[in-house]
Amino acid sequence: MRRSWARFAVAALSTSLCAGAVLLVPSDSVRLPFAVLLLLVLPGYAMTCALFTNARLDGPWWLLLSVGLSVGIGILTALLLDLTVGLRRSSWTAALTMVIVGASAVGAWRRRTHLRSSRRMYLPQPGIGRAVLLMTSVAVIGSVLMFSRTPLPAKNVRGYSVLWLIPSTPHGESVIARVGVISGELQTTTYTVEVRDRARILLRRQLRLSPGEEWRSSVHTSSGSTRFRPVVASLYRPDRAKLPYRHVRIWAGERSS
Amino acid sequence: MKARVPTAMTTRPEFGDRLQEAKPAELTRARSSLGTAPALMVIAAGGLAVLAVDNALARSASHTSQPLFWLGILTVVVPIFFRLLSGAPSRTERIVLVVLLGLALYLVKVIRDPFDFTFADEFPHVHNANEIVRTGQLFNANPILPITPKFPGLEGLTSGLSDMSGLSTFGAGLLVIAVSRLIVMLALFLLFERLSGSPRLASLGAAIYVGNYNFLFFSAQFSYESLALPLFVMVLALVAEYLAADRQRRPAFFVAIILTTFGVVVTHHLTAYVLVLSLTGASLLHLFMGRSGGPWPFAVFAIGATTAWLLVVASITVGYLTPVFVNAFTSTIHTLLGEAAPRQLLGSGAPAPPLIERATAFGSVALLVLAVVFGVRIVWRRHQKEPFVILFLIAAVAFFALLGLRFAPAAWETANRSSEFLFVGLAFVVAYTVEAGSRRRASLRRPLLAACFAVVVAGGVIGGWPRDLRLAQPYRIKAGTHVIEPEGYALARWAAAEIGPGRRFAATDSDARLLTVHARETIIVREKTIDELLRARQLTPSQVETIRVRHLRYIVVDRRLRSFNNLSGYFFGVRRPRGGSEPLLPLGTIGKFERRRGIQRLYDSGTTVVFDVGLYAKRARQ
Numbered sequence: 001m002r003r004s005w006a007r008f009a010v011a012a013l014s015t016s017l018c019a020g021a022v023l024l025v026p027s028d029s030v031r032l033p034f035a036v037l038l039l040l041v042l043p044g045y046a047m048t049c050a051l052f053t054n055a056r057l058d059g060p061w062w063l064l065l066s067v068g069l070s071v072g073i074g075i076l077t078a079l080l081l082d083l084t085v086g087l088r089r090s091s092w093t094a095a096l097t098m099v100i101v102g103a104s105a106v107g108a109w110r111r112r113t114h115l116r117s118s119r120r121m122y123l124p125q126p127g128i129g130r131a132v133l134l135m136t137s138v139a140v141i142g143s144v145l146m147f148s149r150t151p152l153p154a155k156n157v158r159g160y161s162v163l164w165l166i167p168s169t170p171h172g173e174s175v176i177a178r179v180g181v182i183s184g185e186l187q188t189t190t191y192t193v194e195v196r197d198r199a200r201i202l203l204r205r206q207l208r209l210s211p212g213e214e215w216r217s218s219v220h221t222s223s224g225s226t227r228f229r230p231v232v233a234s235l236y237r238p239d240r241a242k243l244p245y246r247h248v249r250i251w252a253g254e255r256s257s
Numbered sequence: 258m259k260a261r262v263p264t265a266m267t268t269r270p271e272f273g274d275r276l277q278e279a280k281p282a283e284l285t286r287a288r289s290s291l292g293t294a295p296a297l298m299v300i301a302a303g304g305l306a307v308l309a310v311d312n313a314l315a316r317s318a319s320h321t322s323q324p325l326f327w328l329g330i331l332t333v334v335v336p337i338f339f340r341l342l343s344g345a346p347s348r349t350e351r352i353v354l355v356v357l358l359g360l361a362l363y364l365v366k367v368i369r370d371p372f373d374f375t376f377a378d379e380f381p382h383v384h385n386a387n388e389i390v391r392t393g394q395l396f397n398a399n400p401i402l403p404i405t406p407k408f409p410g411l412e413g414l415t416s417g418l419s420d421m422s423g424l425s426t427f428g429a430g431l432l433v434i435a436v437s438r439l440i441v442m443l444a445l446f447l448l449f450e451r452l453s454g455s456p457r458l459a460s461l462g463a464a465i466y467v468g469n470y471n472f473l474f475f476s477a478q479f480s481y482e483s484l485a486l487p488l489f490v491m492v493l494a495l496v497a498e499y500l501a502a503d504r505q506r507r508p509a510f511f512v513a514i515i516l517t518t519f520g521v522v523v524t525h526h527l528t529a530y531v532l533v534l535s536l537t538g539a540s541l542l543h544l545f546m547g548r549s550g551g552p553w554p555f556a557v558f559a560i561g562a563t564t565a566w567l568l569v570v571a572s573i574t575v576g577y578l579t580p581v582f583v584n585a586f587t588s589t590i591h592t593l594l595g596e597a598a599p600r601q602l603l604g605s606g607a608p609a610p611p612l613i614e615r616a617t618a619f620g621s622v623a624l625l626v627l628a629v630v631f632g633v634r635i636v637w638r639r640h641q642k643e644p645f646v647i648l649f650l651i652a653a654v655a656f657f658a659l660l661g662l663r664f665a666p667a668a669w670e671t672a673n674r675s676s677e678f679l680f681v682g683l684a685f686v687v688a689y690t691v692e693a694g695s696r697r698r699a700s701l702r703r704p705l706l707a708a709c710f711a712v713v714v715a716g717g718v719i720g721g722w723p724r725d726l727r728l729a730q731p732y733r734i735k736a737g738t739h740v741i742e743p744e745g746y747a748l749a750r751w752a753a754a755e756i757g758p759g760r761r762f763a764a765t766d767s768d769a770r771l772l773t774v775h776a777r778e779t780i781i782v783r784e785k786t787i788d789e790l791l792r793a794r795q796l797t798p799s800q801v802e803t804i805r806v807r808h809l810r811y812i813v814v815d816r817r818l819r820s821f822n823n824l825s826g827y828f829f830g831v832r833r834p835r836g837g838s839e840p841l842l843p844l845g846t847i848g849k850f851e852r853r854r855g856i857q858r859l860y861d862s863g864t865t866v867v868f869d870v871g872l873y874a875k876r877a878r879q
Binding site: 022028031032035036038039040047051052053054059060061063064065067068069071072073074075076077078079082086087088089092093129130131133134136137140141143144145147148149151152153154155156157158159160161162163164165166167178180182184185186187188210211212213228245246247248249250251 | 303312389409418446494505517742755756858
């Protein structure tokens, strides 16, 4: 009996450790394993301990039930949280902690009369050679994933350049607008951006943008004019200085209703 | 009371007894029972490395290699299956290899898309998960696939992991689907072991399951069925154990089954209905075969839970699924009567795959037919009094019957989606044929069976996913010391920053998904009227009416034809080796808006223009 409650104490302690780490540790990479345990392993494990006191489960069944029931408990917990306090880190942690501790307590209580604990599971002990192979495979897979996530050059793709213009105050007599250029080109690119309110040039700027770089500014259209008119922004490339490479247009001068 | 017939389900020792009651020498063997699994892990890792190189070439728009792709895949699967054919591996090794097979094949998809989810069906679920994290509530709106928030199992779990760990939805989603993959492989093994009484058969059956059309990509995506299907198999495994357990142990399984069934019901509609059918079918078979017991309590619970969920939470499921089945039915009838042309198999709407791939795909079906014909006889001889196994026999035969639906244009999706469920039964039956074949000592038998397995797996990949999308597409590329993203992502990020969330957009399919996920816009997409609005060269009164009736504010005219393709529209365009420009819609699609006074042209990337029609619509009303 003492043994079953000792196990409950261990379960409660480890759950508290996971919960504390999830709530308090600022580093995501440190929190991750505790969050995985708290959501995807411990609830199912505790439930399995609570339910299967008489059955002697082997490793695969422990694993399936621990993970599978954790998924089921997680889904049910999400529904209950949605109906009550909402799904937040604190509510998730509290709910899962209660489930794990509660199920562990039930398991400890049910096992209190067992004269012996469930029999030991013998985990495979690979030996040095196999351990080296295991570590090698993990290292290769880790390297593969890191390599896959490394952005690579791609010379044969088509880049793009974006020009945009948005009125900040809609339909006013005097419009303040935001203008911007986004470079999705594969090399540093030179542009000329020009914003006109009819014949009047509101902004003219030479830009030199690296790949992925953005530029933005604000312009103020002609004040005092109520005539409904277009305000046009154009983007030019050095090799075609007269022909707009991109153009956008908003309308100014309309009174707001 | 009828005498209970001893079967594999009742005579097999209780799980766990094997190790616990083994003698010391056997314990020693058990302790080192990983066998060749570590070596096969290294080989599988090598196969993944080959795939990583091939995908890297594809991502950098260099020359890609389908042979390299196949080399990688076959390096992963064939050695494992060859080992499973042998009688030498311990039960532990078999389980490890089965799980390794499932997870290694999952990593194929991860290697293809290591930066973000890019499958069409993943975007709605990413949006749902993001909204749950943002709002703290389930059941938020989803403009792309409104039914998905009604089944929040996957997104609820993923958002919880994301919230607690700090991972992005992408990272959390990858982990959740990896866990699902672990569940399905373990559950398949344990289910088949319970029914057959043989770990060897169980491992072969679980391995054969990876040959189903959707295993490599569709069932690995971040989508609700990817979680529901493993839970479905787990329910079957638990029910099989429940039926074999004595009275003392049944309550534990009862609770586990109820909990897992509930998980299925809340996660995916179709899987829940298939579970209802499976449990009901098993119960009826028990009844017809004069067997006591049966899973009827779970069938009743599944029916009740599914119906309650449908009525209380997800009534739109009826409107969502009814047209699918009605269209599938009518399309099948029309095709059978010759009123409609049959669908082109393998690459409908795309260039047909090379002859060798077509031969492989058809060859895999032929092999499966042959294996089922032999397997049915063996299974019937050994298990004719077991209702669960009879259910699997029915599923195995039904798989081929439903294959014919692939010829009907609107029914192929039904056939495709049913295959991963029916393949559970098929894999079980085929495993008997393979196991019988591998017992003979002739030296060529095992290599021949491994080769057949390779054909089945390859056929599954060929039949289940477009050829030109097996490998990665240019997505996040390095330009100098910078990293740039494709146009669609730039558009979505611009909309998020400059326009704000919740605005009503009309856009092409791929742009719509990006705008929904990355900018939280309300997208009107995949309707005939919207399609006309985007493709037409003239702005007609009916299109103006569409703008007004649908309360559209922004229209994204993306002239790139591939942006209408929700599988390939998310990536950089690639310059063709022999020159030629990317296929574009005519300039008139943009010009029709340009000519209208009051329509604001806010965004221009050359091929994509965003128009603000709010002022125009307002002036039109006045």
